[in-house]
Amino acid sequence: IVPTSKVGKKAAKNNKETLAIICVTDTPTSQIPAEPTYQKGVLACGSNTQALEVPEFMRIEEEKRRRRDEGKLNILSKIKGQQAFYLESGIFFAPTMSKLGMGVTDITGETTNYEYSVRRTKTELFNYAIAQKTASDPLKSYVGAVFIVPTSKVGKKAAKNNKEVLAIVCETNTPTSQIPAEPTYQKGVLACGSNTHSIPYSIP
Known part of the structure; x- marks a missing residue:
């Protein structure tokens, strides 16, 4: 470095x-x-x-892997950060946001491969990594969610005022530059939206 x-x-x-x-x-x-x-x-x-x-084909494959992992690792990191921040402070970390539609949305950044944005309400936060339109090697898009839900538990995972912070990260089933469907929380169950699936909630 x-x-x-x-x-x-x-x-x-x-x-x-x-x-x-x-x-x-x-x-x-x-x-x-x-x-x-x-x-x-x-x-x-x-x-x-x-x-x-390093053979050229290995360099090409490594670049493809890096591009594929960029959005996933970004959203995993952001969702973990939001979850930890809410547990500590009782609010989401969401500076310089503006109202848009039913929630609060902000474009948080853009790279060659992805556009990043966030939408939040008082009890939900969604982070997006939307793949840019590319001529070759199209990428999958990602959405992560943090839900603040009532809980009867008292311990490390229980936030202030008897609330619990749950999180999920979802990947589109196929490459797309469309906004992925948002995950949901219903009757105690976290689920990914249509045409997406959950990925392990950990950072390598």
């Missing part, structure tokens, strides 16, 4: 950039290879090793 003056797709937050290198030993060995270095803008393999060229 190194400082960078670039601003764009490859530049991370706080002006940091991630660089990587893979090295292979010059000869077969069971010894720990020398570690690569980064000095004055140059990546280099250690002694008795050389840089391994």
Whole structure:
């Protein structure tokens, strides 16, 4: 993780950039290879090793995987953050939002691959990652939801005023740039909307 003056797709937050290198030993060995270095803008393999060229097809597949995972990881992170924030403060974290329709909606960001938005009411919050229209390798879209529901439980998962915070994240069944159907909570059951399915609620 190194400082960078670039601003764009490859530049991370706080002006940091991630660089990587893979090295292979010059000869077969069971010894720990020398570690690569980064000095004055140059990546280099250690002694008795050389840089391994990553095949083009592997680079392409890795880029496809990164694009596919972007929306999913973004929504998982946001929903976990909203759930934790409500448990701590009793409100949703939703700055600079404006009224739109029946709820409150805000466009929270856009990348080459996804447009992100959020809609909330007093007891529900929905985060969206809507895939951008692309000519090739279309992507699935995602929606996560946090529901504030009455509960009789008293413990770590129970929020203030006898409320419980439940969450679910859903993925569209097929690639689409349409807004996915919102999840629901009815009679104690969380469910994804039409043409979507739930995904494990965890961040790798």
